[in-house]
Amino acid sequence: MRTVIAALVRHWRRRRDALPDLPQQVAGLMRSGGWRRVTVAAAMGQLGTDVVGVAADGRRWVVRCHHDAVRLGPADVRRFAQTFREFRRGEVAVLVTDQPVSTALRDAALRCRTTLVDRAGLVWWACVQAGLRPPAALTSAARVPGKSIPEADRPEPPLS
Helix, strand or coil, X not given: CHHHHXXXXXXXXXXXXXXXXXXXXXXXXXXXXXXXXEEECHHHCHHHCCEEEECCCCCEEXXXXXXXXXXXXXXXXXXXXXXXXXXXXCCEEEEEECCCCCHHHHHHHHHCCCEEECHHHHHHHHHHHCCCCCCHHHHCCCCCCCCCCCHHXXXXXXXX
């Protein structure tokens, strides 16, 4: 019985740490970054899509936001990529998660030609959109395709 209770406590702690409004946050980042016609689908939308937007170059981005307590696995990436390709609802497939990402997950995303953005990538993206210098640990590890900023062009941190 204690093991079950401990497992439930761990589950709810992880759930509490998840970002429940992750699709709204991603949509906000896209809007502030210049994407047009950004829409957030209710209840995972059609085909597992949470956010859809059109980038400045005209390409349609389809974003799936994974913010469950259950860890994302390579099979989930393959399933999203297969659905994306089968129904061709956009040109760029993006999978966003608020959890740490394993090497196997990164490899699966690379093989499936799906952009993977983890929690560190979200922080980096939000910093860049806000005109702040991202934390040094994130500048080389996290990039959002189409939004990569060369070192020389990165904004200076605000003066306090």
